[in-house]
Amino acid sequence: MNQAVLDAIYQRRSIREFTESSVGQDLLREIIRAGTWAPSGLNNQPWRFVSVTGPAIISDLANQTRYAHIVKGAPALIALFLDRREMYNEVKDQQAAGACLQNMLLAAEALDLGAVWLGEILNRKEEVNRILGLDMNYDLMAVVALGYPTHRRQKSQRKKINEVIINEL
Numbered sequence: 001m002n003q004a005v006l007d008a009i010y011q012r013r014s015i016r017e018f019t020e021s022s023v024g025q026d027l028l029r030e031i032i033r034a035g036t037w038a039p040s041g042l043n044n045q046p047w048r049f050v051s052v053t054g055p056a057i058i059s060d061l062a063n064q065t066r067y068a069h070i071v072k073g074a075p076a077l078i079a080l081f082l083d084r085r086e087m088y089n090e091v092k093d094q095q096a097a098g099a100c101l102q103n104m105l106l107a108a109e110a111l112d113l114g115a116v117w118l119g120e121i122l123n124r125k126e127e128v129n130r131i132l133g134l135d136m137n138y139d140l141m142a143v144v145a146l147g148y149p150t151h152r153r154q155k156s157q158r159k160k161i162n163e164v165i166i167n168e169l
């Protein structure tokens with residue numbers, strides 16, 4: 001049994017407050033690499049990434065979401081896209097993007113970073129692509145805000161296991 005994997009799954013929390021310490025390119029690449037080791041249908045790997053550490057672009061992106069305070073306070077962002085030209089099935093490719101994102105969150109945790117998956121910004125997909133200089137072949141799936149956590153006291157809750165298991169036949 002690999003307890004470390006279970007520990008990471010259970011201990012990961014969304015981190016929304018970051019210190020001012022920057023996040024090195026090597027760490028951002030490691031997180032992206034972990035994302036790419038997620039499963040994808042037919043192993044088509046439709047994900048594409050843009051990492052951002054420049055304060056001006058972070059600020060422009062922050063203005064596209066009601067979670068501006070989180071984005072503005074993050075020293076790094078990774079935007080995840082699906083490349084429409086590489087997709088073969090809308091649902092399955094989006095599922096792969098979800099798996100990729102969870103890998104990235106767990107990798108951030110393993111690297112002592114904190115991260116939060118930001119979805120609300122999808123309401124402004126066109127603006128995000130314009131800011132990042134991308135055409136709409138790149139379909140925004142999420143922006144992950146990253147940095148060193150100011151603390152790790154975040155709490156979260158889950159429904160009881162009996163509430164989510166429909167049946168055990």
Ligand SMILES: Cc1cc2nc3c(=O)[nH]c(=O)nc-3n(C[C@H](O)[C@H](O)[C@H](O)COP(=O)(O)O)c2cc1C
Nearest residue numbers: 012013014016067116117118119120121154155156
């Ligand atoms: C699809 C998706 C979209 C999300 N969008 C946002 C968001 O826009 N802003 C935010 O603060 N958190 C966002 N989250 C994080 C969730 O709020 C968080 O995962 C949930 O409350 C459970 O907390 P935990 O991750 O600490 O366990 C999103 C998570 C997912 C999976």
